[in-house]
Amino acid sequence: MGYAKLELLLPMKAAMITSVDPDPLWTLDDLLSELNSLELQLGARDHFSSPLKKYERFSEVKETRGSDKPFVMCILEDDAEESGSGDGFTNHGLTTGTRFTCDVFYVSESEGSDDELHMEPTSPLLMEKKSIEEGILFELENKHHLIVKEQLRSKLSALELSQKNENEKSSFSMHQLEKQAEARREMDRRLDKQYQRRIAEVLDNRLSILQRNHEQRSQIEERRIRDDAVLEEAKRKEKAMIEERLCQEKAKTEAEAKLNAIKQAEVHKAALEAENRAAAEAAEKEIARIRETTALDASKKESTKSKGIKVFASETALKAESNRLTIYNEAAGNLNAIALKDIDRLGRQMKKKVNQAGGSVENVRTKARELVQLIDDPVLPISISSMIFANKVLSLCENPSLGFDTTAFSCGWVILLVSSQVPSVIDFVIAEFHRTCIYTVPKHPKALDAASQTNEYWKMMGYREKDGKIESSKEFMERAECCMKLYAALIQTEIDGVRNPHGLREGWTWIAMLLNTLPANAATSMALEAFLRMAGYALFRRYKSQFIKVLNVISTRFLPTLKQKQGEARREVVMKLEQYLNDKVYMQEPEGRHLQGSSLSKVFW
Template structure:
């Protein structure tokens, strides 16, 4: 059955809707146009009634057809629908609808005036159009799907072909890459082999060259070594001769220094013995005279005591006043004699040590620094004192360091150590332990004390404008120091002065079981008597007396009892009265301090730090080893002070 072309049997425009029997659009355009037509019909006042929805599925065509819209129907159906009103055109195989029987007016009045028959007829025609459009849409969809399947098939074929080509190309590329990599590997192996061969040849050449150089250097070194050996032997012979000469000179200097020290110690011992005999003879003459004069303390004994510790008699130690144009010195003659002898011995030792230091290849600074370090580490415990004493005595016995060097360093460092805040009793214990084994060290320690502080003699130098010219010159003479071009303050000087006197007071009262103190309480009694007999009261002498009483007053009272109380009465009645008479405000605090000491009877209280804490000081570690004792005492003096 051939399709027929339909011709609308109605006007070309109904209301606002234009009828085009031969449209030129795609299915999507048809769908959009139908929706637009529905909207326009719904807005129209014509009584059209929608029977069914025209929602067609949205499909996209691959391309837009420009052929005229042709609806094909069967002739049987056309006869039943249009009742012989179909017009066949010989030029087309399709039948066209003829809508001439339907009259549509462009005006709104024609819509209102239409009859029910015309509306029914129009509805029937619209249903036929929709069914035709649905069938057309179905066919069009089938065509589109077929075309899509065809295109998908072609695309699949193209993709398969492309994949095969790509796989073949990739396979060729991999083969090419593998071939190139194999070629590069062969080239690298060959190149590395050539490099290794070249390097081996180069290293062989260099090694051969180095062997030749080493042989030449070895021959040269052997030749130089033989020459240096001959030269060294010659130099060693010369140095051996020089060393023997130096050792001989050092031995002579050392022997001379030791002989001078022994002579000085012997002279001091004889002088001391003579002074003691002379004082003992004077005491026998004045044994019944035990009263203390009010103006002088010359009747007090300087040294002799009986077995129970009480003064045995009195003596008149004459006060020495130098009236030379250079100075005015006030001190007892015996004190000045002892000071002079001790300083002379110190001077001789220092000169001998200076001669030893001039020897080349002799460095004694290490021993001196070691001694200084040990002294700085001295503490207020018995274990510490015992350990430091043992180490110091070992340095004294060192064969490479002359004993005069180590003893002089010990005396200087231990005296200077008391300037810093330090335990005077710990230092005095070390002094007693060391000097009990090396008696010559005590002379140097006392000489260093006298040189650092004149009030440890005791001695006082009065100011005289004619003698000194200026106060600064006088201050330097009595022991003031110059710091940064300026004279130190009086407060700093008093602090150092008290430190020296406290060390001296701690030394004379230090008692160690089994160890003899060569400068004990008898010397402290002598110092106090000489002080009150010869030293005038002023700021410096008052500070010295106050420091001595605080440290040594307890031990002095415990030994001399009532005789010491007589000295305290003289201090209260004479010395303090003289201080008050000066009217110096700077003396008030010292006067008050001494008065408090006397009134509160502080001499009955043991001073803080007098008794060291810890174990015993009788340990053998504090003294030289037995195997070294004989050699040590051979170098030490057999006498003591």
């Protein structure tokens, strides 16, 4: 049998249980309803039968007691066995009691018992005859009263103890808070005193500094006033002296001014004459050099007809070179009709602009516009201006700097931008390339014997004569290498909106003609290595597998032939070519190919 929870008859919103009556007043109706609820709870929890279920429900007993029917006691078999075991007999049937009535009788107050206090005051009966069920109810009720009282006493004790502990904790917490508040107030008072003391010290120091500064300013002001007074006095004296000196030197100044004007006119005239002479000499040297190179071109053609020299080149390359040099020589023949000072002036201005072009796209575009304006100068014909421009562009190869590769790409931009506005410029530039380095054609003159290796032969190769002596092979190779790099930078320059008349197609033709017609030696291998190092990346991107086939030809045919020959220069260039092929340098973009600020394919002229 389980346990049922009994709740005290108290208001639901009671804040605290202050006192509970351990002996509450229970009416019979309240007790019956409570017992019915207990029976329902016990029946829901336990599956076995309770002793209370063996009899009728208490409400039915109450109704039966009030009726006029005779009292009938029903005893079940189990109850009969229990009672029979106690009394010594067993009855397996129902025992029907005889109907009896008891007249109502009264007793005096002196004969009553203490239980009368709990009986209803309106009941006139001293005691009613109780049934078995009511007896059991009475026992349960007494037991229930005792348990409730014990629970109430325990609950009250626990509540009182808990309330006492809470009161003690609250008192202790309040005491601690008061101590902390007092300590905090004491700390605040100390901090306030320290802060006020520090403020007083700072104010004292500030006032002392202000007073000292004020005294210093006062002294400075007094000193300045005295100095101003002394200076004014000195100025008055100096002014008087200057006025006297001016009066004395006035006559001398007028005479000297006349003499100085005459001398300055003479000096200016002499300087102008010297400048004209220098410009004339520079122009004469430039014209002499152009005429010399023109005559050298003619002598090259005549010397190639001799039996001692053989020229290796394709007919197409020689024809293209002849056409460009014809245009160039015609313009050079008209130099006699041009004033030397105009040629010198235009050459110096163009060289300055070409040297300054580089760095960013905007700077290159600006310098290209300025060069176009110089070429369109009405003082000189466009052919002469174009020839001078081509000469100044190739002058970059005379003394190459450490960053020549980047300069070469910038110069390629300038050439392409200028030629887009002045189309004749590109012919003069390519002709100047051919005159400066014959390997841009490409062609190579070879002396068949030692007697043919004269100064004229070396000049035909591109060597220069200094003080009657031919320059060294190292100087010639360095200049030719720079010229080939500049030529390779030009053919791969691509700008949106600008057509390159001498583009990658010409570069592909050049490399094919070199491998097919020129012999493998130090000079041709140098030209090939310099060209590939600058233009190999662009050719690989354009021609893909066809360019790889060209590299295979170099690896299987050109390099083996080159290795069979002797010479320090040959060994050096062989190492460069092998390194280029083994490291696949053609797959890496050359440094400086993209100008700062944009890419080659996204800039419009």
